[in-house]
Each structure stands twice: as structure tokens, then as C-alpha cells.
Amino acid sequence: MTCPEIADRLPDWASGRLADAESVIVAEHLGGCEDCSAQASVLGTLFVARPEAPAGLAERIARAGRVQAHAVPRAGVKRAWRRPSWALPAAAVLVLAVGTPILFRASQLIEVANALGEVPVEESQIWIADDGAVAGAPVLDDLSDEALGALVEELGA
Amino acid sequence: MKRSDAGDVASSDSALLHRAREGDPGALDELVALHQSSAFRVALGILGDEADAQDAAQDGMLRALKGLAKFRGDASFRTWLLAIVANEARSLLRRRARRRESPLDDELPGELPVGGVAGGVVLRAEVARVRALLARLPEKQRLAVQLRVDEGLSFREVGDVIGSSEGAARVNYHHGIRRMRGWLKE
Numbered sequence: 001m002t003c004p005e006i007a008d009r010l011p012d013w014a015s016g017r018l019a020d021a022e023s024v025i026v027a028e029h030l031g032g033c034e035d036c037s038a039q040a041s042v043l044g045t046l047f048v049a050r051p052e053a054p055a056g057l058a059e060r061i062a063r064a065g066r067v068q069a070h071a072v073p074r075a076g077v078k079r080a081w082r083r084p085s086w087a088l089p090a091a092a093v094l095v096l097a098v099g100t101p102i103l104f105r106a107s108q109l110i111e112v113a114n115a116l117g118e119v120p121v122e123e124s125q126i127w128i129a130d131d132g133a134v135a136g137a138p139v140l141d142d143l144s145d146e147a148l149g150a151l152v153e154e155l156g157a
Numbered sequence: 158m159k160r161s162d163a164g165d166v167a168s169s170d171s172a173l174l175h176r177a178r179e180g181d182p183g184a185l186d187e188l189v190a191l192h193q194s195s196a197f198r199v200a201l202g203i204l205g206d207e208a209d210a211q212d213a214a215q216d217g218m219l220r221a222l223k224g225l226a227k228f229r230g231d232a233s234f235r236t237w238l239l240a241i242v243a244n245e246a247r248s249l250l251r252r253r254a255r256r257r258e259s260p261l262d263d264e265l266p267g268e269l270p271v272g273g274v275a276g277g278v279v280l281r282a283e284v285a286r287v288r289a290l291l292a293r294l295p296e297k298q299r300l301a302v303q304l305r306v307d308e309g310l311s312f313r314e315v316g317d318v319i320g321s322s323e324g325a326a327r328v329n330y331h332h333g334i335r336r337m338r339g340w341l342k343e
Binding site: 007008011012014015017038039042043045046047048049050051052053054057060061062065066 | 186193197198207215218222291302305307309327331338341
């Protein structure tokens with residue numbers, strides 16, 4: 001192999017990712033090439049010193065994500081969301097009244113839904129998804145019209 | 158990680174994505190645990206600040222996981238994820254820049270610690286010095302080096318993350334390494 005070909009492989013060699021057969025070829029080249037060897041030394045130092053995520057980051061991310069009752073749209077599963085005829089106007093009124101969509105935060109919906117005793121939701125077991133807390137979320141799916149009305153009223157208060 | 162290990166990660170990603178699409182929240186936790194360090198490093202490489210990098214890694218990972226339905230599998234999941242995290246970090250950097258000077262410029266080391274290799278052991282000062290020099294590279298070169306060395310991405314994958322062609326990613330990487338070696342000789 002030429003020096004440029006070796007140089008392309010050095011990051012994998014320095015980090016121990018290179019397959020054994022190629023690793024032998026690179027090692028032989030480095031034994032006789034001062035320039036490539038110096039470059040390998042820099043790359044090895046870089047790799048050894050790569051920072052790791054701070055402790056607790058994964059848990060922090062997972063906690064932030066666990067606010068919705070389903071992970072992602074399920075393949076091949078059609079949602080059966082019973083939307084009462086007054087739900088959209090009520091939601092629009094709610095947004096206008098409060099002036100910010102922040103009230104749609106799923107955690108608040110969950111808290112209120114739990115308070116209503118309609119849908120026991122374990123926050124530690126659920127994630128938010130793109131289609132959000134309002135559209136098709138099980139938190140609201142299972143609420144009766146009466147409970148949903150109470151929810152809208154409470155959020156709007 | 159050898160090439161076969163990289164394949165194992167991709168295979169693991171594939172299995173986890175399948176479980177996630179079936180609605181298994183545990184799969185999302187596992188994806189986060191598997192890729193959090195890479196996401197953090199990419200964000201740190203752009204932002205140069207640990208707290209900001211954690212924020213960007215979190216926001217980027219959540220954005221990606223919430224939008225899994227949009228992942229078409231054209232690239233590997235990790236490449237796709239890291240591109241989203243990088244965008245999130247750049248976005249945060251722009252917001253920060255409106256309020257203050259670039260943190261990377263602020264943190265350029267005045268006099269770099271002198272280090273060296275003794276008895277086959279890389280001294281802590283040398284390690285810190287090399288990472289500090291990496292932080293001095295322009296963003297695309299810095300990311301190209303980081304993604305190639307730290308994450309083991311191919312040049313094509315590096316290009317996908319930094320928004321360039323495979324050839325440009327290779328050029329950025331080699332320019333970055335050359336500059337770092339020049340600084341190390343000073």
C-alpha cells in the first residue's frame with residue numbers, strides 16, 4: 001500500500017477498528033515509514049482522549065423522552081382515535097385563550113389525566129412521538145367526552 | 158471497534174429500530190444509551206462547551222427518535238442521528254453567537270501544555286494538548302477528524318454528517334490532520 005492508502009486507514013488502525021488482515025499490512029508499513037508512524041501516533045492520542053458522555057446524560061435524555069404513551073407510529077397499526085365533534089374547536093379555543101401551545105405539554109396532560117383517574121399513565125414507561133400529545137395519543141384516546149371536557153376546562157383555567 | 162463490530166452496531170440498531178417501531182419504549186432507551194457518547198462528542202466538537210453539548214445532544218437525539226418514521230434507511234441510523242445532532246448543535250451555536258463571541262475562540266489555549274511520550278505511555282498533558290489543537294481547527298476539518306477517528310465513520314458517512322461529498326470529507330480530514338501535525342511541531 002502507498003502512504004495515502006495507509007493514511008486513509010490509519011484512523012481505523014489507531015482505534016483498533018481495522019480488520020486483522022489489513023492491520024498487519026498497516027503495521028508493517030508503519031515500521032518503515034516515519035511520517036505515517038508519526039501520524040498514527042497523533043491519531044492514537046486523539047482516540048484515547050476522546051470524551052465520553054457525562055454520567056447521567058442517557059438517563060436525562062430518556063427521561064425527557066418518556067412523556068408520551070407510545071414510542072413511534074406503530075407499523076401497520078391503525079389508530080382508533082375517537083375525536084368528539086367539539087374537540088377541535090375546543091382545542092383551538094384553548095390555545096387562543098392561553099396564548100401559548102406550551103399547555104399542550106404531554107407531562108401536564110398526563111398529570112391532569114391521572115388526576116382525573118381515567119388513564120393511569122406511568123411517565124417512566126412512555127415516550128413522546130412526532131404526532132404529539134393531542135393527535136392520536138392514547139392519553140386522550142381513552143378519555144370519555146366528559147373527562148376530555150373536564151381536561152379542557154382545567155387546562156384553560 | 159473492528160469493521161465487524163461496526164456491522165454489529167448497525168445490526169443492533171436495526172433490531173432496536175424494529176422494536177421501537179413496534180412501540181417498545183425500552184428500545185428507545187437502548188438506542189439512547191448506545192449513541193449518547195457519539196452524539197455528545199459531535200455536539201461538543203461544534204459547540205466547545207460541555208453544558209451546551211449536553212443540551213444539543215439531548216435535543217438532537219429526541220428530535221431524531223421522535224421522527225423515526227422519517228428515517229428511510231438510506232444512511233446508517235448512526236449517521237442519520239449524528240447529522241441531526243450536528244444540525245441541532247449548529248442551531249444552538251447560532252443562537253449563542255447572537256449573545257456572545259464564539260466559545261471556541263474564547264477557549265483557545267494561550268500556551269499549550271508541553272507533553273510527550275515516555276516509556277510508551279501517552280502523558281496526560283500530551284493528550285490534552287492534542288484535543289486542544291483539534292478544537293482549533295475550522296469546523297468542517299474538526300468534525301471530519303472527529304467523526305473519522307472518534308466514531309470510525311467512513312469518509313462517505315462523514316460527508317453525510319458535515320454536508321459535503323465523500324471527496325470533500327476526505328480532503329477536510331487530511332487538511333485537519335496536516336494542520337494539527339504542523340502545530341504539534343511548533
